[in-house]
Amino acid sequence: MTTVAELLKEAVNKFKSAGIETPQLDAEVILCNIMNFERIQLHIYPEREISQEICRKFWELVEKRLNRMPIQYIINRQEFMGLDFFVEEGVLIPRGDTEILVEEVIRLYGEFFKGTNGTILDIGTGSGAITVTLAILIKNSIVFSIDISHKALAIAKKNAKNHGVDHKINFLQGNLLDPLLNKGFEKTFHFIVSNPPYIPTETVKGLSSQVKDYEPELALDGGEDGLDFYRKIVNESPKYLINKGWLVFEIGYDQGEAVSRLMDEAGFSKVEIIKDLAGLDRVVKGEWVK
Numbered sequence: 338m339t340t341v342a343e344l345l346k347e348a349v350n351k352f353k354s355a356g357i358e359t360p361q362l363d364a365e366v367i368l369c370n371i372m373n374f375e376r377i378q379l380h381i382y383p384e385r386e387i388s389q390e391i392c393r394k395f396w397e398l399v400e401k402r403l404n405r406m407p408i409q410y411i412i413n414r415q416e417f418m419g420l421d422f423f424v425e426e427g428v429l430i431p432r433g434d435t436e437i438l439v440e441e442v443i444r445l446y447g448e449f450f451k452g453t454n455g456t457i458l459d460i461g462t463g464s465g466a467i468t469v470t471l472a473i474l475i476k477n478s479i480v481f482s483i484d485i486s487h488k489a490l491a492i493a494k495k496n497a498k499n500h501g502v503d504h505k506i507n508f509l510q511g512n513l514l515d516p517l518l519n520k521g522f523e524k525t526f527h528f529i530v531s532n533p534p535y536i537p538t539e540t541v542k543g544l545s546s547q548v549k550d551y552e553p554e555l556a557l558d559g560g561e562d563g564l565d566f567y568r569k570i571v572n573e574s575p576k577y578l579i580n581k582g583w584l585v586f587e588i589g590y591d592q593g594e595a596v597s598r599l600m601d602e603a604g605f606s607k608v609e610i611i612k613d614l615a616g617l618d619r620v621v622k623g624e625w626v627k
Contacts (some may be wrong), residue, residue, distance in 0.1 A: 339392055342383035346370065348399050352424055355403050363408050367398045370412040371478045378620045405547045420473070421497050424464050427488040429556040431466035435532050436621050438587045438622030439470050441611055445622070446475050446584055450527050456480060458577065460513055460570060461485075462529040463556060465493030465506075467530060472502040483527075486555065491523055513566065514573045522577050529574045530561055532568035532587035535559040571599045578625040584621045 345364050352360030365376050371394050387395075398411050406548060409415040409430045415422050416440060417431040424430055446455050455478045462482040474482045478603035484490050490508050497503040509516040536557050541549060548557070559565055567586065570612045574584050588596050593610040600608045605623030 338386040338390070341368070341379055341385045342382065344387055344392065345379065346446065346505060348395070349432060350385065351399065351403065354423070356543075357402065363402055364458070366408055366412060367396055370414075371395055371398070373495050393590060397588060405545075406551055407547055409599040410551060415426050415464070415466075418470050418474075420470060420500065421467055422469070422533075423492060423499065424541060425492065427486070427553055428492045429463045429489075429552055430455055431464055433624070434613055435466065435587055436617055437611060437613055438530060438532060438585060439474075440465055441620055441622060442471060442530055442583075443474055445585070446478075449526055449581070449583075453477065453527070455527045456579075457481070457528045457530065458517075458526045460529065461487055461533050461556070461566075462493045462508070463532075464603050467498050467532065468493060468506055469496050469502055471530075472497070472553070473500060478505065481509060481522075482506055483509045483513070485510070485512045488584070489553075513569055517577060524579050526577050526582055527579055529570070529578060529581050530583060530585045531570055532564075533559065533570065535563045535566070535587075535589045535592060537561060537563040558590075562595075563589060563592060564599070567592075567596050567599055570601045571605075575603065575627065580625070580627060582625050584625065585620065586622055590617040590619070593621060596621045597623075613622045 348364040349360045352363060365379055367377055394460050401411050407430060408425050409424050413423055413425055415424050418436050420533055423433055444608040455475050457471055457478055457480045459482045462468050462484045468480050468482040490510055494508055497506050513514055528572055536559055540558050597608050597610055606626050608623040610618050611612050611620040
């Protein structure tokens, strides 16, 4: 029988030969996922023998990783703000950068709306990372969550249920703000938040195969200049924000000035760019006062 150490060594060598960036980590994560182990257990019990069935499953998943499938899709899991989210092909994998948007919304809620029933709209919910995290961390929140993808909504609903906040979230299927049209949502939301597709079409073509071959193009392609979705959301959001409500976007690292300009021109006040830990533009926010 093969041992843990032998199995990992062989997989790591295959990953290295294929140019996988984190060969040891990926091999350990895949094996832990199959065995329901913590990674430390692999190092405590390196001589543990592995059954043929586990070996078969392991090599099946290793082959997927060799084909550049993201590790998150292989193990169906991604951590976001300390919470585990189910993910699979057809939904964008949550990124750590998006935590900055969530943290800013929580900060703004505490500063301006503490104690009120904060009503939040998340446009382009994907896996539900933003929606579910805000529903958990803002106790008095009521969240509406829109996505054009039926599959994304199904996964977001699953994550909401897994985290016990499905009763606080209203999921709507459709394009951007279209599901709200003529439904009585005018002047409803304290926050409209979005991490829309923002990569320019030509840039999408040059992304790594791990991203462009597996993650949904619908969640990546922001049009010719990457700003298509920002324009539409900026123009339509004022109708649905309360007086002194906030529009908060995640943006690409080089889009701060362009998105700020769109919000300024639309009449938003207190428009501000927030940088990530690397010092790059990551979030733009603005208040609607009318």
